[in-house]
Amino acid sequence: QVQLVESGGGSVQAGGSLRLSCAASGRASTTGMGWFRQAPGIEREFLAAISLRGTSTNVANSVKGRFTISRDNAKNTMYLQMSNLKPEDTAVYYCAATHIGVLPTSPRGYPYWGQGTQVTVSS
Numbered sequence: 001q002v003q004l005v006e007s008g009g010g011s012v013q014a015g016g017s018l019r020l021s022c023a024a025s026g027r028a029s030t031t032g033m034g035w036f037r038q039a040p041g042i043e044r045e046f047l048a049a050i051s052l053r054g055t056s057t058n059v060a061n062s063v064k065g066r067f068t069i070s071r072d073n074a075k076n077t078m079y080l081q082m083s084n085l086k087p088e089d090t091a092v093y094y095c096a097a098t099h100i101g102v103l104p105t106s107p108r109g110y111p112y113w114g115q116g117t118q119v120t121v122s123s
Contacts, residue, residue, distance in 0.1 A: 002026040002112040004095050009117030012085055016121070020080040022095030022114060030097040035069060035080045036107060037091035037119075044094070048080065049103035058103045063089075085121045092116040 008020040022033065034049035048059045048069035057069055066085075071078040078095060096110035104110060 002028045002030055002097050004097060004112055004114035006093065006095050006114040006117040009093060009119045011120040011122065014086055014121055014123050016085050017081070017083040018085065018119060020082070020093055020095075020117060020119075022078040022080075024076045024078070024097060028099065028112075030099050030112065031101055032103045033071065033078045033095065033097045034103065034105075034110060035067075035078075035093060035095055037089075037093045038116075039091040042091075044107050045091075046105040046107075047093075049105065050078065051103060056103065058105065060105075082119075085119075087121050087123045089119060089121050091119060093119050 003025045005023045031052045035047040036044045038044040046060055050057045050069045050071050054071050066083050068081040094116045095114045097112040098110045
């Protein structure tokens with residue numbers, strides 16, 4: 001099993017920045033990790049994914065240029081740096097991990113999930 005714990009969410013004004021963290025623990029081995037978000041009444045949305053060694057990333061066009069994904073394997077932690085935040089970025093943000101060798105953009109590609117952290121952006 002893999003346990004994922006997100007942190008770093010909160011409330012920020014439009015134009016501000018936040019950095020989310022996802023700490024991983026457990027016995028199962030994982031490869032790629034990703035970030036998703038979900039607003040009320042909307043399907044879970046893919047944001048970004050990163051390979052095991054961090055050499056490959058995939059960032060959704062909707063947040064490209066504003067969101068950056070990274071990981072520090074020495075700390076078993078993945079990050080999502082978010083800048084120039086907009087009210088439409090308000091959602092619960094989830095981290096996820098997979099044990100397949102590609103970077104899925106579908107939630108179905110990730111068997112392990114964190115509990116989510118709320119991000120609220122006010123105008």
